Amino acid sequence: MGARLLEGREVADRMRKDLVERIASLKERGTVPGLAVVIVGDDPASVSYVKMKGRACQDLGMHSITVRKPADLGEEALLQLIDELNRDPLVHGILVQLPVPRHIDVGKVISAIDPRKDVDGFHPMNVGKMFIGEDGGFLPATPYGIQVMLSTYGIEVAGKHVVIVGRSNIVGKPMAAILMQKGVDATVTVCHSRTSNLRELTSQADVLISGIGKAGSITADMVKEGAVVVDAGSNRIDDPAAPRGYRFVGDVDFEAVREKASGITPVPGGVGPMTIIMLMHNTVLAAERSLEGQARPKV
Numbered sequence: 020m021g022a023r024l025l026e027g028r029e030v031a032d033r034m035r036k037d038l039v040e041r042i043a044s045l046k047e048r049g050t051v052p053g054l055a056v057v058i059v060g061d062d063p064a065s066v067s068y069v070k071m072k073g074r075a076c077q078d079l080g081m082h083s084i085t086v087r088k089p090a091d092l093g094e095e096a097l098l099q100l101i102d103e104l105n106r107d108p109l110v111h112g113i114l115v116q117l118p119v120p121r122h123i124d125v126g127k128v129i130s131a132i133d134p135r136k137d138v139d140g141f142h143p144m145n146v147g148k149m150f151i152g153e154d155g156g157f158l159p160a161t162p163y164g165i166q167v168m169l170s171t172y173g174i175e176v177a178g179k180h181v182v183i184v185g186r187s188n189i190v191g192k193p194m195a196a197i198l199m200q201k202g203v204d205a206t207v208t209v210c211h212s213r214t215s216n217l218r219e220l221t222s223q224a225d226v227l228i229s230g231i232g233k234a235g236s237i238t239a240d241m242v243k244e245g246a247v248v249v250d251a252g253s254n255r256i257d258d259p260a261a262p263r264g265y266r267f268v269g270d271v272d273f274e275a276v277r278e279k280a281s282g283i284t285p286v287p288g289g290v291g292p293m294t295i296i297m298l299m300h301n302t303v304l305a306a307e308r309s310l311e312g313q314a315r316p317k318v
Contacts, residue, residue: 022280023172025249027164027289030171031296035079038296041303042080045310052306053082053109054138054298058116059097059123060090064255065116072114075295081302082109094123098131105133111309112138112302117189135308138301141188149193152200157301162194164293165228165249166203174226174247174282177204182224184237184270186211190230190251217241229270239275247282251290 042052054076058069069085076083086100097119104113113136115128129137134144140159148156169176181198185191186209198205205226210217221227221241229237230251242248252270269286277283284290 022248022277022283025168025172025174025247025282025284025289027168027284027291027293030168031292033171034167034296034300038079038299038303041307045303045306046080048310050306050310051080051082051109052111052303053084053107054112054114054302055084055086055104055107055110056114056116057086057088057097057100057104059088059092059119062118064253065118069116071295072298075299076302079299081299084110090120092120092123094127097123097128101128101131105131105136110136111305112136112298114139114298136305138298138305140193140301146193150196157304158197158297159189159193160297160301161190161230161251161290161294162197164297165194165251165290166197167297168284168290168293169226169247169249172282176226179205179225180208180223181205181226181228182208182210182221184210184217184221184227184229185231185251187230190228194228194230231270233270234268235270235272237271237276239272239279242276242279244279245281246279248276248280248284249290250284250286253286253291 045052056069056072058065073083073085104110113132119125119128129141130143132142134142137145138157140157145156149158176198183191183194191209195207195209197203198207208220210220218241222243224243224246226247227242228249228251232252232254234254234256248271250269250271254268255265256268257264258266267287
């Protein structure tokens with residue numbers, strides 16, 4: 020029969036209704052939530068993601084700014100742009116699409132964003148709040164979205180063994196931090212490129228989450244019977260039969276793994292829509308906080 024599909028698109032649609040109400044309330048108070056997305060260069064995947072974020076803002080009636088800059092943009096020029104957006108009262112959320120060109124220090128760029136507008140949740144202040152379980156920051160959209168999706172589908176992680184494949188700052192590390200918090204209470208193992216017994220560990224997982232960005236890297240023999248499998252990978256592969264000559268797949272060998280798993284996220288339509296809707300949620304939250312007159316965090 021195969022695994023139950025965990026469709027992030029359905030969960031995102033439900034959340035969208037709540038966001039529409041919150042945005043309407045903000046507009047009644049004279050505030051339109053605004054998201055500024057900065058993209059440096061023309062990486063195809065990044066361009067696609069930026070377009071999706073812009074459309075999501077428009078669909079919700081939010082203010083959307085997309086700033087496109089050439090790949091040879093200097094680091095100082097980018098930092099100056101971020102400073103301008105930090106001071107713009109119409110912008111409540113700022114996102115610099117990653118990756119940035121190699122000559123730009125990504126750490127400097129992220130740290131330059133006002134923590135109150137860091138809706139990606141990557142600023143060191145927000146990362147610190149996430150790790151110690153303190154309120155008032157922002158959780159990174161992809162792992163936050165995965166947690167919300169699992170909860171919405173009634174998948175309990177408390178006391179369960181969750182194995183995360185990948186240790187990126189975008190998915191792996193924050194996913195582990197979120198799942199280990201009191202009240203969530205998962206037992207978490209993080210695997211990476213130097214893990215020598217990867218198959219042994221993934222085969223023990225009650226919930227297996229992959230975010231390494233390599234198509235077909237999670238195969239059926241790596242998955243325990245009845246496990247829940249969350250695929251946070253997004254990989255472009257050539258496909259002459261596809262309308263554009265390519266298509267996006269995840270990290271998981273979907274057709275084979277779905278025969279063993281009890282639940283599995285598709286790609287596309289699984290984690291991706293949750294990432295977008297959680298980014299919208301964070302931006303609306305930032306706008307709400309701006310009206311509450313919260314003190315500026317000390318940096």
